[in-house]
Amino acid sequence: MPQCSRDYALLGRDARLAEEIGLVSARWYHTDVPRKEMKALMQRHDGPAIRDTAILFAAMIASAAGGIAFWPGWASVPFWAVYGVLYASAMDSRWHECGHGTAFRTRWMNDALYQLACFCMMRNPVLWRWSHTRHHTDTIIVGHDPEIIAMRPAVVARLVLNLFGIFEFAGNARAMLSLAAGRMSEEDRSFVPESERPAAYRIARIWLAIYAGVAAIALATGSVLPFMLVGLPVFYGSWHMVLTGYMQHLGLAENVLDHRLNSRTVLINPVSRFIYWNMNYHVEHHMFPMVPYHRLKDLHERIRHDLPPAHPSMLSAYREILPALARQFSDPDWFVKRALPPTAKPYRPEFHGDLEPGQPTPGIGGYAAPPPGAALPAE
Amino acid sequence: MPWIKACAASEIDEEDLVRFDHAGRSFAVYHSPDGEFFCTDGLCTHEDVHLADGLVIDYVIECPKHNGQFDYRTGEAMRAPVCKDLGTYPVKVENGDVLIEVPA
């Protein structure tokens, strides 16, 4: 089995190579949409997000109340199952949308829900705002995108353990502790400007104090119940976020400048769409990140003629993803290149659209070559 | 600095903007909700993205890429990831034309 010779480190060899061939902070392909229509699609409203947030909070309160009422009996399990998904999966999409600042028209509402969602997900609001900014600048560019979930080849144990929030929790807890101590890793410093760092430290300290308070209540009452409400949901409720999140980019191209090649749109059931706040329209979201979640379906209708056909279900998406991940064990350059409809503008070489499955990235070429840390190949 | 015609006032909807390129530089010309006109640099200070594809809400221009926000009257950067202010330029309207005073 070939070793992974890609270097996903943010300051690594492939980060430099990508920069040299113009993949960094580059111009991306966009479907043409007249300004008037795009302006209408971008319009901000408070109504949909207020409605959805009220439903979310009501469902969280009701499920938590049920969990507490039946605690510690088995009858509490279904309530925790619901609460966990709302806390650790629905809050992921709220983190995401409010981080973009597009959920509400009123800015403080975006910011307030963003802070709350960050706390639930244990994602430092400063760190994660900047990492997601980079994800949008350099989507799935090896060495630049800090949010690549599956390397090539994938670390299967990691993908499975993620379903229980293990890796995300470990990374976030580590970050919280070191930020609370006033330290930021070199990788994180590569995308968080200096002026923003004190806020990251301050929030980490506040959170640490909150968790200490929860621990104190748990000790005083001799029960883990407080942690069932705060903290533990990331372990028992992340699975929905992970299952939907894996559909976004897994098995698709790396190092391209056309979201049609590296992102996936999947049609999913209305309950999952509520939890995921429509991020299943992922090509659309990446191409036009200013379109709010509640207009993504309309955007999809407007530009679908130019996109690969959406997967009709999660099952269909995983039927594409799993074989691709399996094949990348023997051929790390393999990816799924989805066919475009005849109405679409073809993939264009200037957006690295000539990248073919099984072939190395044009211009980078040498993934089979030296391991991470080795000197750059002479040009 | 000379006054240059950027566009006709009627070409910009209220609460919107247009891109205007001149002498190798890009500018953004705004029509505010109360009918005033303003001009800033056309590219975001975070990355080289044209603000003309963004969204104007009241007196704020939101960058289309990462929703960095600026007050287009003063150029002030208001929301991460933008940390650096935009340059602003004088504007006047004469005979239905929007004129901006920018480096030649």
Ligand code: FES
């Ligand atoms: S390019 Fe404007 S906010 Fe990032």
